[in-house]
Amino acid sequence: MNRILIVDDEASIRLLYSQELMDEGYEVDTAGTISEALGLLSEKSYSVTLLDIKLKNESGLDLLQKLVKERNDMAVILSTAFSCYKDDFSAWLADGYVVKSSDMKELKDEIKRLIERKRAR
Amino acid sequence: MGYKCCWFNPGRNIKECPNIEEGEEYLYSSPRKRLVEKCVYCQSFQEDIAQLPEESPLKKIISILSDEYKEQKGHLQSLSTFLTSKSMEIKFLHELSLVLQTSMELDEVLSVAMTAITSGKGFGMNRAFLLMTDRDRKYLVGHLGVGPRNYEEAWRIWDEVDRSNFSLTELSREFYKTKISSERAKFQDILEKLTISRDLKEHIFNRSLNDRRPILVENASQNPEIDPGLVSTLGVEQFLVMPLISRNRSIGILLADNFVTNKPITPRDMQSLQTFAFPVAFAIERASLYERLNDEVEKQAMANKKLKEQQELIVRMENMAVVGRITSSIAHSIRNPLAAIGGYARSLMKSGDLIDKKEYLEQILKQAKQLDEVLEEVLSYSDSVHPVMDSWDLNHLAASVAADMEERSIEHKLKFVLKLEADLPQTRLDYKQIAYCLKTVISHVTINQPEAGSIAIETCSSGERIWLCVIDKVSSLSEEMKNALMTPFMETATLGQGVGLALCKVILERHGSSFDIEDIPGGGTRYCIILQNLKEGM
Numbered sequence: 182m183n184r185i186l187i188v189d190d191e192a193s194i195r196l197l198y199s200q201e202l203m204d205e206g207y208e209v210d211t212a213g214t215i216s217e218a219l220g221l222l223s224e225k226s227y228s229v230t231l232l233d234i235k236l237k238n239e240s241g242l243d244l245l246q247k248l249v250k251e252r253n254d255m256a257v258i259l260s261t262a263f264s265c266y267k268d269d270f271s272a273w274l275a276d277g278y279v280v281k282s283s284d285m286k287e288l289k290d291e292i293k294r295l296i297e298r299k300r301a302r
Numbered sequence: 303m304g305y306k307c308c309w310f311n312p313g314r315n316i317k318e319c320p321n322i323e324e325g326e327e328y329l330y331s332s333p334r335k336r337l338v339e340k341c342v343y344c345q346s347f348q349e350d351i352a353q354l355p356e357e358s359p360l361k362k363i364i365s366i367l368s369d370e371y372k373e374q375k376g377h378l379q380s381l382s383t384f385l386t387s388k389s390m391e392i393k394f395l396h397e398l399s400l401v402l403q404t405s406m407e408l409d410e411v412l413s414v415a416m417t418a419i420t421s422g423k424g425f426g427m428n429r430a431f432l433l434m435t436d437r438d439r440k441y442l443v444g445h446l447g448v449g450p451r452n453y454e455e456a457w458r459i460w461d462e463v464d465r466s467n468f469s470l471t472e473l474s475r476e477f478y479k480t481k482i483s484s485e486r487a488k489f490q491d492i493l494e495k496l497t498i499s500r501d502l503k504e505h506i507f508n509r510s511l512n513d514r515r516p517i518l519v520e521n522a523s524q525n526p527e528i529d530p531g532l533v534s535t536l537g538v539e540q541f542l543v544m545p546l547i548s549r550n551r552s553i554g555i556l557l558a559d560n561f562v563t564n565k566p567i568t569p570r571d572m573q574s575l576q577t578f579a580f581p582v583a584f585a586i587e588r589a590s591l592y593e594r595l596n597d598e599v600e601k602q603a604m605a606n607k608k609l610k611e612q613q614e615l616i617v618r619m620e621n622m623a624v625v626g627r628i629t630s631s632i633a634h635s636i637r638n639p640l641a642a643i644g645g646y647a648r649s650l651m652k653s654g655d656l657i658d659k660k661e662y663l664e665q666i667l668k669q670a671k672q673l674d675e676v677l678e679e680v681l682s683y684s685d686s687v688h689p690v691m692d693s694w695d696l697n698h699l700a701a702s703v704a705a706d707m708e709e710r711s712i713e714h715k716l717k718f719v720l721k722l723e724a725d726l727p728q729t730r731l732d733y734k735q736i737a738y739c740l741k742t743v744i745s746h747v748t749i750n751q752p753e754a755g756s757i758a759i760e761t762c763s764s765g766e767r768i769w770l771c772v773i774d775k776v777s778s779l780s781e782e783m784k785n786a787l788m789t790p791f792m793e794t795a796t797l798g799q800g801v802g803l804a805l806c807k808v809i810l811e812r813h814g815s816s817f818d819i820e821d822i823p824g825g826g827t828r829y830c831i832i833l834q835n836l837k838e839g840m
Contacts, residue, residue, distance in 0.1 A: 193642040200649060235634075262637035281637055283644015283670040 183228040183296050184208040188218045188244070189260070190236045194281070198231065198260075201285050202292070215244050222248075227255050228299060229292050232275070234261040242272065249274045256295035260288065305353065306346035309337075342368050391574060394424065394470070398578065401471055402585040411589045413478035414471075415582045416448040419558055422463065423470045425575055427542075427558040427567075428456065431489070433496055433507065434554035434586070440500055442507055442555060444493025448477075448485050449561065456562040495535045496557070505529065507555045510543040516579075517543045518572050542567050544575055546583035553583045553590075615811060633677045640677070644670030691730045696770055696833070697722040699733060700759050703740045716748060717756040726761055729768055729835050732813060736770070736831065739806040739817070743772045743829045746787075746803055763835060770831040779827050784819045806831075 185207045187198050195211040202209050210225070212218035215236060222230075230248065234241040241259065248257055258277035272278060277291040308314045321340040322329050329336040341347045351368070354361035398418050405411045412432060418424035429449030433442040450456035468476065477485075486493070498505055503512070506528055510517045519525060519541050522533045533539075541559035545552070556579060560567065647666040650656050656663060704718040740759075747757055758773035779787070787803045807817045810831060820828045 191638050191642070194638060194645075197642050197645040197649070201645065204652075262634045262641075281641040282674055283641050283648065283667065285645060285648070 182206070182208050184210070184225060185292065186218065186221055186227045186230045187211045188213075188215070188230060188236070188241065189233040190214070191233075194233075198285070198288075201289070205289060205292075207292075215239050215241075218244060219247075222252065228296050229256045229258060231258050231260050231288075231292075234259055234263060234272075245272075245274055254299075256299060258288070258291055258295070305350045307341070307344065307350040309341065309347065310350050338371065342371055391577075394418075395578060395581075397471065398424075399581050401474065402581050405585065406589055406592045408586065408589040408593050409482050410478050411582075411585045412446055413482055414474040415556075415578075415585070416446060417474035417477050418470060418578065419556065419575070420448050421470055421473055422460070423473070425558070425571065425578070427571075428560045428562045428565075429558065431493065431496060431557040432554060433557070435500065435552050439552070442496075442498050442500060442511070444489075444496040445554070446482070446486055447489025447493055451488060453562055492535055495531070506532070506543055511545045511547075511552050511555060514545055514547050516545065516572050516576050518567060518569065519543065537561065538564075540564075540567055542572055542575065544572075544579050546579055546586060548583040548587040551587060553586050556582075636673070637677055640670055640673055644674070691732055693728045694731055694733050694736075695726070695728055696731070696736075696761050696768055697726050699731075699737055700740065700761055700770060703737050703744070704759055707741060707744055719756050719758045721758060721760040723760075723762045726763055726768065727835055729833055731815075731833060735809050735813060736815075736833075739809055739831055740770065740772070742803065742806050743831070747772055747774045747829070766835045768833045768835050770833065772829045773822070773826065774829070775822070775826040777827060778821055778825055779819060787819065803829075 185202055187195055187202075187209060189195050189198070189211070190213050192213070195213065199209040199211050210221050210227075212221055213236075218230075232241045232245060232248075241261075245257055245259070248255065256276040257274075258279055259272055259275045260279050260281060262281050276295050279288045279291055282288075305311060308316055308319060316330055316336075319336075319340070321344055322336075326339075329340065348368075351361060351364050354364075398414060401414045402411060405414060416430050416432065419427050419430040427449075429447070431444065431448075432446045434445045435441070436443050450459055463473065466473075498507060500508060502508055504527075506517060506519065519528060520539070522528045522536070522539050522541065523530070536557070536559060538559045538561050541557060544556040544558065546554045546556060556575070558567070558575065644667060647663050647670065651660065651663045651667070700722060701720060704720060708716050708718060744757060744759075758775070760769070760771045760773065762769050762771075803817070803819075810817045813833075815831065815833045818830045818832060820830060822828050
């Protein structure tokens with residue numbers, strides 16, 4: 182089963198996303214901070230990490246750089262309220278970029294696409 | 303021996319003297335004046351002197367005195383004629399100087415100078431050309447030619463001038479007002495041929511200018527120092543090259559000839575023209591400097607105007623930026639909870655747990671979606687500061703946006719009438735931003751005029767500008783309403799409030815374009831996106 186890590190400082194988003202993705206048949210873990218995420222990443226392997234950019238006083242883009250260097254087998258999707266980061270070079274390192282919305286179809290399609298891409302390799 | 307002269311016949315009535323004419327009656331009472339003015343030239347007096355005895359010393363003395371007197375008188379008359387001519391010349395130069403001093407426009411100065419050279423009331427040359435050094439001082443450029451091009455024209459012009467009886471000043475004013483452009487065009491071919499590089503040191507023009515002396519060229523076709531091309535261009539054997547120098551600065555060259563009459567140009571003509579050339583050179587330089595000064599002043603005025611506009615724009619954009627930062631911050635704070643609210647409503651819908659409350663959940667979802675769209679618009683306000691420019695066909699953009707909006711409108715109620723200019727040039731623009739602005743304008747028109755029926759979109763170009771306009775044929779806007787539309791969140795009773803068009807204005811200004819709302823005579827409003835026709839690489 183594909184495992185997904187959700188990194189977001191908003192508890193309501195973590196809960197919503199994890200339920201929706203579990204309904205889709207994924208195994209889901211959540212982290213509210215970068216250190217929590219790193220802890221989980223050191224214990225388990227994930228197919229996809231769903232990463233918020235603004236994490237209270239931390240930046241998801243910092244974690245993204247680390248993940249690209251150390252976990253290049255895992256896809257990372259930036260999930261954020263800010264559409265402007267699409268133009269940020271550091272955001273281009275991510276495999277996907279989804280603006281948060283009440284309609285999660287785009288997010289789910291993106292996760293599916295990346296998992297299929299990984300499987301095809 | 304009989305004497306004939308009255309001096310030797312004291313009894314003769316002096317009033318019978320045949321040499322004294324009417325109006326010279328004063329000579330009757332003044333023997334001294336009569337002697338020097340009439341008697342020395344009188345045949346009877348000469349003959350009487352000749353009859354004097356050879357041994358009389360008086361005969362020799364009177365002959366010497368008489369001859370010397372006649373010679374001195376001839377010399378005095380010649381000097382008097384010379385002085386009269388010089389006096390007239392000074393008067394003429396004085397008149398010209400006055401006109402030159404009061405003329406600040408270059409063409410006006412040139413009109414005075416060239417008319418003076420070619421007019422019979424001036425120096426009376428048949429034809430004159432002016433060559434001026436260019437700003438980089440690399441070329442002597444043919445600037446103006448005055449005179450006839452052939453014999454027929456010459457007689458016609460001179461006849462006209464004779465009949466007009468204009469003074470020199472009047473002639474030059476007439477020339478300045480009505481003829482200077484046509485004369486320039488008439489001699490364009492010759493002026494182009496006369497243009498030479500300042501590097502050709504041996505050319506007669508450069509020699510005259512560099513040596514600061516006029517040159518009277520004689521037998522031009524036989525003169526090895528004269529370029530045969532120049533002789534062929536001018537078609538004369540004799541011409542005058544006059545340098546125009548003002549305070550050590552080479553202003554240009556005056557060329558003059560008697561192309562029609564072939565009247566010889568004398569060294570005295572050359573000297574007179576040289577005297578005239580000094581004030582002309584000075585006036586030309588002053589007028590050129592004045593013209594350049596005016597250009598600079600105009601440029602400064604334009605720069606100041608632009609600067610003022612930029613300052614106003616900066617102030618407005620700063621205000622907009624403050625609003626933008628606040629709205630952006632609020633919008634981001636709203637997006638997370640909004641995503642959660644909408645997301646949970648969807649979960650509940652999907653689970654079927656609240657099937658009896660399905661309508662409520664649908665309302666929550668609908669409202670969340672609407673809020674999401676508002677957020678997207680508000681967030682666009684602070685996004686994409688730098689446009690992504692590329693070459694696009696504006697007609698294609700207008701047609702695509704219209705088709706997209708038609709398709710998205712509920713039950714395809716929205717209809718567009720496209721009036722797109724054929725062969726509209728491609729222009730550099732940010733497709734996404736301009737498409738967004740067009741959509742926003744169309745949305746504004748449809749929201750405020752739901753019964754407007756079809757909406758017209760027009761494109762057209764003129765010079766460096768391209769217009770993309772949306773036409774609202776129904777409603778007209780007051781100035782207050784137009785201002786309100788350009789200011790984010792400024793509310794009006796009829797238009798409500800929002801950032802849509804204000805955002806368009808900011809986007810277009812950042813894009814180097816502008817947005818305008820115009821009244822249509824007879825009713826209606828035209829919303830215009832005005833783009834600069836920017837070519838590749840600009």
